[in-house]
Each structure stands twice: as structure tokens, then as C-alpha cells.
Amino acid sequence: MRFFRFLSLLLLSFTLTAGAAFAQDHEEHAVAESAHGEGEKKKLDVSGEMFSHVGDAHTWHITGPASVPLPVIAYSPTKGLNVFSSSAFGHHFHKGIGIDGKEVELSETGANGYHLERGIKEKLIADDGSKVYDFSITKNVLALLISIVILLWIMLSVAKKYRETGSSKAPSGFQNAIEPVITFIRDEVAKPNLGYKYMRYMPLLLTLFFFIWINNLLGLLPLGFNFTGNITVTLCLATVYFIVMLASANKHFWSHLLNPPGVPFGIKLLLVPIEIISLFVKPVALTIRLFANILAGHIVILSVVFMIFIFSNLSIGVGMAFTPVSIAFAIFMFMLELLVGAIQAFIFTNLTAVFIGQVIEEAHHHGDPHQHHGDIVNDETGQHYHVSDKEVMA
Numbered sequence: 001m002r003f004f005r006f007l008s009l010l011l012l013s014f015t016l017t018a019g020a021a022f023a024q025d026h027e028e029h030a031v032a033e034s035a036h037g038e039g040e041k042k043k044l045d046v047s048g049e050m051f052s053h054v055g056d057a058h059t060w061h062i063t064g065p066a067s068v069p070l071p072v073i074a075y076s077p078t079k080g081l082n083v084f085s086s087s088a089f090g091h092h093f094h095k096g097i098g099i100d101g102k103e104v105e106l107s108e109t110g111a112n113g114y115h116l117e118r119g120i121k122e123k124l125i126a127d128d129g130s131k132v133y134d135f136s137i138t139k140n141v142l143a144l145l146i147s148i149v150i151l152l153w154i155m156l157s158v159a160k161k162y163r164e165t166g167s168s169k170a171p172s173g174f175q176n177a178i179e180p181v182i183t184f185i186r187d188e189v190a191k192p193n194l195g196y197k198y199m200r201y202m203p204l205l206l207t208l209f210f211f212i213w214i215n216n217l218l219g220l221l222p223l224g225f226n227f228t229g230n231i232t233v234t235l236c237l238a239t240v241y242f243i244v245m246l247a248s249a250n251k252h253f254w255s256h257l258l259n260p261p262g263v264p265f266g267i268k269l270l271l272v273p274i275e276i277i278s279l280f281v282k283p284v285a286l287t288i289r290l291f292a293n294i295l296a297g298h299i300v301i302l303s304v305v306f307m308i309f310i311f312s313n314l315s316i317g318v319g320m321a322f323t324p325v326s327i328a329f330a331i332f333m334f335m336l337e338l339l340v341g342a343i344q345a346f347i348f349t350n351l352t353a354v355f356i357g358q359v360i361e362e363a364h365h366h367g368d369p370h371q372h373h374g375d376i377v378n379d380e381t382g383q384h385y386h387v388s389d390k391e392v393m394a
Contacts, residue, residue: 216341229295238283
């Protein structure tokens with residue numbers, strides 16, 4: 001236990017130190033650049049630097065001057081397929097005119113007829129204005145690959161341990177850490193929402209939970225990963241759930257959705273479109289919930305770190321006085337984000353189970369031989385699942 005506390009403290013110190021070094025690096029870079037050589041100090045672009053840290057990019061910036069160029073894989077109808085390193089674009093950006101005629105920040109150099117356009121999202125553009133299909137290994141793609149490797153390593157290690165020792169022996173190592181989480185998802189998420197069909201959806205629920213949780217934790221490292229804080233990623237995760245939900249929906253669900261029983265025809269004309277819209281609102285809500293919470297947490301932590309240098313621009317003394325406050329608040333937010341990372345993974349997984357449970361729910365009939373004394377018997381396994389009288393009569 002003491003070792004894990006020491007490791008957590010070491011990780012936290014490393015994260016805050018790297019974050020401060022990241023901000024200091026950009027501050028020094030801004031000071032070094034002067035307006036037309038007149039020695040004027042350029043102001044730190046806090047919003048720009050924060051979005052460049054949490055946004056996707058073609059270069060993996062670690063901290064300070066340390067960065068790793070990533071492969072650029074681009075295809076355009078006029079240039080064909082091009083594969084090269086992102087280091088060809090250089091490390092600096094300057095004001096330029098984009099393909100839409102607006103002033104944007106472009107990479108200082110071009111490569112193979114391409115430039116990088118930096119904004120909230122870094123985009124690869126062709127100098128001739130042709131359409132670009134970007135298949136590059138960006139920072140978010142790298143985070144995806146790393147998280148997949150970690151997930152496979154953990155799960156395969158646990159599975160190997162079960163094969164070697166069986167389920168009768170007490171768990172140890174990763175098995176001891178992962179088994180309570182799997183049991184929690186099974187007993188508190190899958191069974192209450194999916195009933196006796198829960199085993200069919202356990203692989204999906206466990207994959208969603210651990211995949212989101214691992215990426216949420218990777219985002220707290222000082223490596224610039226913000227995978228689950230990207231709305232495109234959360235939309236893809238919600239789309240997976242949405243497809244599974246539609247494929248699992250039974251006749252009972254569709255009949256109540258498209259032809260609600262006991263409702264006057266005039267009301268159906270209003271109710272059915274609302275129900276159909278609500279069907280598509282669910283994945284949108286999952287998308288925005290996860291994306292907004294993770295992105296907001298990263299921005300708050302970066303804002304607190306950057307406030308040290310904002311106050312230092314006013315006065316060195318003020319900056320030094322505010323540093324302990326900033327560090328203390330950053331530690332608090334970091335600890336909070338550790339909790340939020342697990343909570344958001346649980347909420348996404350739990351809502352997925354809830355929504356799928358709504359579409360696979362079967363019609364209940366009075367006098368059903370498999371319903372007695374508030375229990376539902378699973379014909380496949382013989383297990384009993386207790387439900388309230390209200391749920392049985394629903």
C-alpha cells in the first residue's frame with residue numbers, strides 16, 4: 001500500500017512538473033519571438049496553447065523541447081499517396097492565408113505539396129487546394145494504439161492466470177485488481193438492467209468500461225493525450241452502442257415505439273416522432289457527456305498551471321506568491337480527475353446497459369408460469385432474478 005501511495009505521489013509530481021515545464025517552454029518561446037525585431041515581448045496565447053495541448057496533432061509533443069514526429073499518410077487526387085515524417089513541417093507556425101482565403105496559422109515549411117493548418121484542430125491541407133484524405137498516425141491515433149496494447153496486456157494476463165490456476169483459487173496480481181471491477185460491472189450494471197440476458201452483453205460492457213477508463217487515465221499523464229476528450233472518439237463509441245441497441249431491439253420495443261398501444265390516433269401522430277427523435281438523442285447524450293467532462297477537466301488543470309505565468313507577466317513577486325496556490329489547486333483537480341475518469345467510464349457503461357435493456361425488455365403477461373413471487377426464472381441457466389411487483393406488472 002505504501003508503495004502505491006509513493007508511486008501515485010511520484011506520478012502526480014511528475015505530471016505537475018511536466019505541465020509547468022510545458023507552459024514555461026511556451027512562455028520562453030513567446031518571449032524569444034519579438035515583433036519585427038523590436039524586442040517587444042509577445043504575450044502568451046493561453047487559449048491557443050491549451051487547445052494545442054488537448055487537441056489532436058501530427059507531432060507528439062511530450063514536454064519542453066521533447067517531441068516525437070509521427071508518420072503522415074495523405075492521399076489527394078492530384079498528388080496520389082504520400083507517406084513522410086511530420087518533422088518535415090518544422091516546429092513553428094506563422095500567419096498565412098488558408099485555402100478558404102482566411103488568415104490562419106500555417107506550418108513554417110511545407111512538404112510534398114502539403115502544409116499544416118493549426119486551429120482548435122490541426123488539419124493537413126494541400127497547397128493546390130485539392131481535397132486531402134488524411135490517414136496519418138496522429139497523437140490521438142497513437143493514444144488509441146497504446147490503450148489497446150495496455151488493455152490487451154491486462155486482460156490476456158488475467159485470462160492466462162485463470163487458465164493456469166482456475167477460478168477456485170484466490171486471485172493475485174492483476175487478477176486480484178481486475179476481478180472486483182468485472183464483478184461490479186456484472187452485478188451492478190449488467191444484471192439489473194439486462195436480466196438473464198446479461199452474459200450476451202458482458203464483453204461489450206467490459207470493453208467499453210476498461211477502454212474508456214484506460215484512456216481517461218492516459219489523458220492525465222503529461223503526454224498530451226486527450227483521446228476521450230475528442231468528440232469524434234466519443235461519437236464512435238456511442239455509435240457502437242447504437243448499432244448494438246438497434247440490432248438487439250425486439251418486436252415488443254418496435255411495436256410500442258411505432259404504434260403505442262392505448263393511445264388515440266391523433267396523439268400518436270405527435271408521440272411517435274418524439275419517440276423516434278429520443279431514440280437518436282440517447283447516443284448524442286452519451287457522446288457529449290463523456291467528451292465534455294474529460295475535456296473540461298484537462299482545460300481546468302492547464303488553466304491553473306498557466307495562471308502562474310499569467311501572474312508572472314504582471315509581476316515576478318505576484319507570480320511567486322500565486323505558485324503555491326496554483327500547485328495546491330492543481331493537485332486537488334488532478335485527484336478529482338482520477339475519480340472523474342472512473343466515474344465517466346462507469347456512467348457510459350451503465351447508460352449503455354440501461355438503453356439496451358429498454359429495447360430487449362419482453363412483454364409481461366399475467367399468469368406467466370415463469371413469473372412467481374416477484375422472481376423471473378431464466379430458462380437457460382435456471383437462475384432467479386428478483387424484481388419488484390411493480391416491475392413485474394409493468
